[in-house]
Amino acid sequence: MAHSTSLNLHQLHSVAPPHATTATTFPLTFFDILWLRLPPVERLFFYEFPTTSKTTSFYDIIVPNLKHSLSLTLQHFIPLVGNITWPLESSNPIINYVPGDAVSFTVAESNSDNFNHLCSNLCDVVDRQHLIPRLNISHEQASVLSLQVTLFPNSGFCIGITTHHAAVDGKSSTMFLKTWAYFCSKIQEQLTQIPSSLPENQTPFLDRSVINDPSGITEAFVDSWLNYDGPNNRSLKVWDTISAVKTEQVKGLFELTPSHIQKLKKHALSKVKTKVSTFSVTCAYLLSCLAKVEKPKDERVAFIFSVDCRTRLDSPILATYFGNCVFPQLVVVETNKLVENDGFIIALEGIIDALNKLEDGVLNEGEKWMSKIQSAIGNRLFSTAGSPRFEVYGIDFGWGRPKKVDVTSIDKTGAFSLSESKNNDGGVEVGLALNKVEMEAFLALFHQQLESF
Known part of the structure; x- marks a missing residue:
């Protein structure tokens, strides 16, 4: 309409x-x-x-x-x-x-x-x-x-x-x-x-x-x-290459409820045999769904997520430090594996591996980051924006909680946004923009895949 x-x-x-x-x-x-x-x-x-x-x-x-x-x-x-x-x-x-x-x-x-x-x-x-x-x-x-x-x-x-x-x-x-x-x-x-x-x-x-x-x-x-x-x-x-609005797109918000997240974690634990976080299973699930919907022609798919470094630096700084204190982490997986039935586990293993490398130091080889990202540009590049920890649905100016929070900048970059559920029940709200055909396919797959676990 x-x-x-x-x-x-x-x-x-x-x-x-x-x-x-x-x-x-x-x-x-x-x-x-x-x-x-x-x-x-x-x-x-x-x-x-x-x-x-x-x-x-x-x-x-x-x-x-x-x-x-x-x-x-x-x-x-x-x-x-x-x-x-x-x-x-x-x-x-x-x-x-x-x-x-x-x-x-x-x-x-x-x-x-x-x-x-x-x-x-x-x-x-x-x-x-x-x-x-x-x-x-x-x-x-x-x-x-x-x-x-x-x-x-x-x-x-x-x-x-x-x-x-x-x-x-x-x-x-x-x-x-x-x-x-x-x-x-x-x-x-x-x-x-x-x-x-x-x-x-x-x-x-x-x-x-x-x-x-x-x-x-x-x-x-x-x-x-x-x-x-x-x-x-x-x-x-x-x-210019990533600042243009893709006007023929539809923006969707989806929720992973606490029961959905527990289902994903249970399935993950049966495969990877290590503790997994809400963040890692959420991102892995979205990556597997998006890859199946978009069917990238590139041999590899790259995923970038940012890690808050305030408590991870050699000399930790205050949580209220004002500026940037996040550093990107890069995951690269083969496209043909990601679009298979176990694409969720393939994506999850890549994210877990990236998180484990943080033990070597969150800034380890940080000076090489620009060259790393430039080498990944030729692949389909996914990324995240926001965090459930921001608690954006609690921002009340005196007239009540927001009815909706929309990260519109991801419409340009192709990222997906994450926030806490507006229902304040421990779920995760996901936002992403796709063309109409892809959005219809994603809607169906998002719910269908959850039922299969």
Whole structure:
């Protein structure tokens, strides 16, 4: 069913921290530089109006509260207000903040009555594009954060957030969202005194000097970017090959319930004879299903997943470290084995092997990562986004939990997203975009395969 995607832009704000701060430069570590020209991360949070709140309160209460709380939040998250640059006099890219910098905050209103359709488990990719805020990215400079709030009259609203991956990883951007929701909910409670400090688990740690690099990973990553279409290419433009929206696609959300996960684990234990995690069986199952549906022509299929390194470094850092602190792991399997009946076990064994190698050090041979990924580019490349540990369905700005959370950036990259189940029952919600024919095949196979275990 086709749906109109027309939109009225009501207001375009620039939101800054409430108090002027001094100019600050934040260096990019090798964890950040890895993502320098990869696509931004986009997420949409859909909220239904409370029964007592309709369109009028959106402009009179919701938008002012979101703006005010955003300003209060940004004073704790200054890197999000700055811009990524790569000055000629600097060997590495940096985030540069100067007083007067601000975050783009767009307020829009949809002319469509498709709120419930957009919140459903299946919808056309093109129907959500107008809800996604854009970063300002040129060869010389890139903004870090952009926000858009869109009203669906008499139904609800959508908060869109786009972040530059070279500035923050998913854990950090989610911490920002939770802090913004914390301040907004306090304003919504009409407290006379809004807290100026944050709970310890939401206080960002901004000192990037805690990231050590004894093996020269930073230099290796910098050289790779400089020599890409180089020499001395300091462009910050996103790779064109993976930044285009595939408009003829359908976005689907699927749930692996706790009973599904236990079934997968039981089957896995009968084959691999080692303890398996929810993450590993979920990814292995999705890889086997996707390979059977897509039937890649490449001899090998590559799978990339990221590991949070905060507790895995030789000198562990705080869980609230703000920036990137994830490092990719690569799994390569033969396509003809993956599409067979035991493709789930083949994928699982590859993931287990990659996880076991972490015992040698999470950054072992990290300086070779760029060349590894370049060698895998010729294969069908799958990857993940998000994590059930982010608990995105608990982000409440004061008007209730989100009805749906959609990682729209995977529509471009071909990744699949993972989050906790919106039912808060221990299940895993999976998001992916496929063309219509593939989506129909995946729907059938996803449920059929589960029944066969």
